[in-house]
Amino acid sequence: MGSERQDLMKALGVRLRGLRTEAGLTGAVLAQRAGVGQPTVSKVETGRMVPSADVLGRLSNALGLDASTAQEVRDLLVAVEAAPHVAETHIGAALDTVVRSARLVRSFQCVVLPAMLQSAEYARYVFGSAPDATPEGVGHAVADRVERQSLLYEPGRESVFVLTEGVLRTWPGSPALMLAQLDRLLAVESLSTVRLGVIPWRQVVPVMPRHGFTLCDTEAVVVETFRGEHVLDDPTAVAAYEDTFRRFEEAAIFGSDVRELLLQVMKDFRGLDGPATQ
Known part of the structure; x- marks a missing residue:
């Protein structure tokens, strides 16, 4: 900076x-x-x-x-x-700034867990895999991401997350890391300010997912790519992403069905012997 x-x-x-x-x-x-x-x-x-x-x-x-x-x-x-x-010193700055001012956050993800739901260790793998990541930059980004998650508990805010089942089964680190991460999802799903939905593998997706995105109120959408985040505030683009999110949301399961799926995925991770090998 x-x-x-x-x-x-x-x-x-x-x-x-x-x-x-x-x-x-x-x-x-x-x-x-x-x-x-x-x-x-x-x-x-x-x-x-x-x-x-x-x-x-x-x-x-x-x-x-x-x-x-x-x-x-x-x-x-x-x-x-x-x-x-210098933007590099604050990985994830675009999403951080826009989300903080939003009262309604809607996020769809098809590979990586939404930023607001990531545990510190999961986030460390996410930031560490970014191009030109540095230990100092990763450390600051993880701390900011975890601190930002306090927004989930604020009255007057609403957060809706829709994931594909593939997100739950795409894992960094070790089974233990994912078990802790899935346990966090169970805890967050119970919040009155949060709706967590998953599109199960048996469900046909209404739109072929290309990337993750986060809608902030009806004002902007943050599109996440390998090279960073892009904030779009053109009304036509935001409306198109809103329609796409609605279609994903309609295909997702919520409530007790989601909890049952999370418990099943946790059971599958317990059956693994150790960390993945490359």
């Missing part, structure tokens, strides 16, 4: 922290009032995360800022976004 951008991020964070202190609020109270996760407040205030305009607006409203002060922090955000930076 360029030093100018980093300095501006820190300046924005220091200013927001000072305003929170002046308001006599803790980070937890501010997060609750703004409808964001407490880790989000912490990372913004310490200059480790650039808030979206929506998140900054919520923080400003929760702090009760007057018009001039609210404009001051907006100007700081504009300066941060305009400053040069």
